[in-house]
Amino acid sequence: MTTRILVPPGIGDIYWTLVKLKAIQERYGFTNPELTIVTYPDEHGIYLRSIPYLEMFDSFTIATPPTVPNAAGLQHIWDEAYSQKGKSIFENVMGYDYFIAYNGRVNSGGWIENDDFACEWRPKMSDDTEHLIKCSADMWRSDGSYAVMFWPFYGSYESHLSQFPMTSIVKVLNKFIRKYDVIPILVGADWFNTVNPLSANFMNQLENGAINAIGRIPDLRNLFGLLHAAKIVLGYHSGITNMAAMFGTKTLLLWDDYFPESTSYACVPPDVRGTTYRAVRTKNLTADVYFEMMCSFYESA
Numbered sequence: 259m260t261t262r263i264l265v266p267p268g269i270g271d272i273y274w275t276l277v278k279l280k281a282i283q284e285r286y287g288f289t290n291p292e293l294t295i296v297t298y299p300d301e302h303g304i305y306l307r308s309i310p311y312l313e314m315f316d317s318f319t320i321a322t323p324p325t326v327p328n329a330a331g332l333q334h335i336w337d338e339a340y341s342q343k344g345k346s347i348f349e350n351v352m353g354y355d356y357f358i359a360y361n362g363r364v365n366s367g368g369w370i371e372n373d374d375f376a377c378e379w380r381p382k383m384s385d386d387t388e389h390l391i392k393c394s395a396d397m398w399r400s401d402g403s404y405a406v407m408f409w410p411f412y413g414s415y416e417s418h419l420s421q422f423p424m425t426s427i428v429k430v431l432n433k434f435i436r437k438y439d440v441i442p443i444l445v446g447a448d449w450f451n452t453v454n455p456l457s458a459n460f461m462n463q464l465e466n467g468a469i470n471a472i473g474r475i476p477d478l479r480n481l482f483g484l485l486h487a488a489k490i491v492l493g494y495h496s497g498i499t500n501m502a503a504m505f506g507t508k509t510l511l512l513w514d515d516y517f518p519e520s521t522s523y524a525c526v527p528p529d530v531r532g533t534t535y536r537a538v539r540t541k542n543l544t545a546d547v548y549f550e551m552m553c554s555f556y557e558s559a
Contacts, residue, residue: 261288262321264357266339267297269311269497270525273381273504274360274370276315281375282347282358294321294354296328302449308497310478316384326352343368364525367518371528379527380504387479394483405440406484406502407431408493411456415494418514421540422548424456427512428463430549431492435466438556440489442466445481445498448473490556495537500525503535510555512548514540 338344339359351357491502491509503509503526513522522537
């Protein structure tokens with residue numbers, strides 16, 4: 259019998275659900291989970307962004323259609339799921355068996371592991387997917403030394419810029435690039451430039467043969483291979499940078515003070531927190547301090 263499960267829309271959001279899914283499945287005794295993304299459609303197709311990620315796993319199926327819009331009258335559920343420490347597992351939502359989202363726990367200062375469901379921090383992808391990611395990583399490693407960068411300057415990320423401006427980011431990045439002779443690669447989906455108009459200006463200011471790969475790595479497995487192979491990943495928090503941290507790639511992210519400080523660490527596996535993954539708070543941050551932190555982190559064992 260199929261168990262129908264709603265999940266949130268982002269790669270990072272879904273990742274937190276998958277971290278718990280095996281334990282939840284064992285506790286509730288269901289088989290054949292079928293996942294559906296609950297999100298509003300948009301003109302750019304952003305609501306479809308996580309489908310290639312879900313396709314990397316064979317421990318569940320993806321529903322047809324793969325997404326459904328939020329139903330009216332359930333705002334109390336969405337509020338609790340996304341911004342409160344309350345429930346993370348909701349039963350009988352919109353005709354589905356479960357809605358599972360750990361966003362509220364993370365965003366309100368809680369920790370994913372602080373319940374009685376075991377965490378599988380590196381959910382197993384299909385054998386074919388893991389093989390293709392490894393092959394892609396080998397290819398990227400043989401082709402150069404890269405610093406992968408994910409810098410969205412739109413929507414909620416605008417508050418980051420208000421605390422630490424783009425001019426300071428560019429100054430530090432170029433200084434870092436020159437010091438370690440790494441090639442910056444900017445990544446993002448094909449819709450990224452449409453909603454992120456500052457990205458072109460940002461890209462044009464980077465040195466050392468910066469590569470604009472936004473919208474040019476259409477296969478998520480190839481992008482994940484790049485994340486595996488990168489010397490360092492820099493930017494703002496997102497599902498993509500969550501994956502870099504999960505892979506164990508050195509990942510240094512800027513975070514503003516909208517969420518509690520714990521949020522910046524709760525979103526990644528415990529074994530990388532403060533080791534191969536670090537978060538830098540943008541409030542009162544200076545370019546000199548950011549540069550020193552970047553260099554120290556890059557040179558760390």
